[in-house]
Amino acid sequence: MSSNGKTVGLAHADVTRGFYRVAIVGAASLKGKEVAEMLEQRNFPSTEVKLLDDDETLGQLEALRDEITFIQGIRAEQFEGMDFTFFASDADSTLKNWKQARDAGSAIVDLSYALGEEPGASVRSPWLERELGVISTPELQPGPAVVAHPVAVILAMLLSRVQAAASIAYAAAVVYQPASEYAQKGMDELHQQTVNLLSFQPLPKKIFDVQVAFNMVSKFGEESTQSISAVSDRVTQHYRKITGNAKVPIPSILTVQAPVFHSHSIAVNLQFEDKTDVAQISAALGGEHVSVVPSSQEAPNNVNAAGQNEVLVSVTPDGFNPRSVWLWGAFDNLRIAAASAVECAESMAAARPRGQIQ
Numbered sequence: 001m002s003s004n005g006k007t008v009g010l011a012h013a014d015v016t017r018g019f020y021r022v023a024i025v026g027a028a029s030l031k032g033k034e035v036a037e038m039l040e041q042r043n044f045p046s047t048e049v050k051l052l053d054d055d056e057t058l059g060q061l062e063a064l065r066d067e068i069t070f071i072q073g074i075r076a077e078q079f080e081g082m083d084f085t086f087f088a089s090d091a092d093s094t095l096k097n098w099k100q101a102r103d104a105g106s107a108i109v110d111l112s113y114a115l116g117e118e119p120g121a122s123v124r125s126p127w128l129e130r131e132l133g134v135i136s137t138p139e140l141q142p143g144p145a146v147v148a149h150p151v152a153v154i155l156a157m158l159l160s161r162v163q164a165a166a167s168i169a170y171a172a173a174v175v176y177q178p179a180s181e182y183a184q185k186g187m188d189e190l191h192q193q194t195v196n197l198l199s200f201q202p203l204p205k206k207i208f209d210v211q212v213a214f215n216m217v218s219k220f221g222e223e224s225t226q227s228i229s230a231v232s233d234r235v236t237q238h239y240r241k242i243t244g245n246a247k248v249p250i251p252s253i254l255t256v257q258a259p260v261f262h263s264h265s266i267a268v269n270l271q272f273e274d275k276t277d278v279a280q281i282s283a284a285l286g287g288e289h290v291s292v293v294p295s296s297q298e299a300p301n302n303v304n305a306a307g308q309n310e311v312l313v314s315v316t317p318d319g320f321n322p323r324s325v326w327l328w329g330a331f332d333n334l335r336i337a338a339a340s341a342v343e344c345a346e347s348m349a350a351a352r353p354r355g356q357i358q
Helices: 030-041 091-103 126-132 150-165 179-198 228-243 278-285 333-349
Strands: 020-025 046-053 061-064 067-070 084-087 107-110 122-124 145-147 168-177 252-257 264-272 290-292 311-317 324-331
Touching: 020 030, 020 091, 030 046, 030 179, 030 333, 084 091, 084 333, 091 107, 107 333, 122 228, 126 150, 126 228, 126 333, 145 333, 150 168, 150 228, 150 264, 150 278, 150 290, 150 311, 150 324, 150 333, 168 228, 179 333, 228 252, 278 290, 278 311, 278 324, 324 333
Parallel strands: 020 046, 020 084, 084 107, 107 145, 122 145, 168 252, 290 311
Antiparallel strands: 061 067, 168 264, 264 324, 311 324
C-alpha cells in the first residue's frame, strides 16, 4: 500500500484515462456506497459509473467523484454497454437482475453472495490470492466473481501467515457481527431498539426478531428471515474455497450478533504443536492489510477499525497454555468487501478490450 493509502492494482492500465463503463446495482445501500468510494480511491479507469437501485431510492441524489448524480431504476437497457456491474444489493435483487447484465456483456462482481452456486461462478479474494501466490488466469467471458465474506478473508490471511511460522494444531474463532451486515434496515432496527428500550417502548423486531440492543445473541427469533448459523456456514464455505489446496487450518467458528452498528470483531484462539511466543506470532502476522497493535497502544475495536482498509490485530499469550495464543482483531466489514470487489474487477479487466466502449 502506498503512503497516500491507495493500493497499486492496475499495472496493465493507464489510470489517467477512462476505459470502462461501470454500473452499481444497490447504489444506495451501505455496500454500494462503499464500492463507489473505493472505485474513486483506487483510480479505477472508468468513463462512467452508473448508479442503479430499486424504486424506493429512484431519483435520490448521490455524490460521485466530486459531482452530484442521481440513482436510476434497474432496467435491462441500463446494462447496455456496461463493462462491469457490481451487485451490492440484497440477494433477491441480484438473482432477479444479474442475467440481464450478463446477457448485455457485462462482467459480474457479486457482493450479495447470491451467485455462489451459479455455473462458472467463483468465490474470490484477491488479497488471499496474492498471499498464497495464486495466479488468476484472465478469461474472455468470466463467470460471476462472488466476493468472499470479509470474515473468511481475514481469518484465512491471519491463519496462513501464522501457519507459515508455527504449526497450528487447532484454531477456533468467535465472530462478533455488526448490524450493518443486514444493511441499513439492520442498523435502523438496532437504533430503534436502543431508543425504545430507554423510553420503555415495545421493540421493533422485523429483522432480528429478538432483542439485540444492549444484548448479544447466537440465534435470532423464529420469525426472522436471517440466520446466524447460516453466516457461520457461509464463512466456512468461503474460507474453504479461497484457501483451496493450501495447507491452512480450517477454524471452528461461532458467530454472535453484537449490539454494534459497524465493523466486525473477532477473537481467535490458536493452539500449536510446539511452544511459541507472542513476539514470534506478531512478527509473522505483520504485513499488507494487517496492522499488529502492540500492547502499549489502544486495543483494536470497532471504532478505530472503521474506515480502515486493513485488519487491526493484537496478540496475547494464553495464561493457561504455553502452546496457545489469542488474537483479537477488528476490521471494517463494508470497506473490506468493497476493496475486494474492486480488486476483482481490476483483475478481470485484463481480459477486456481497452480504449473503447463495448
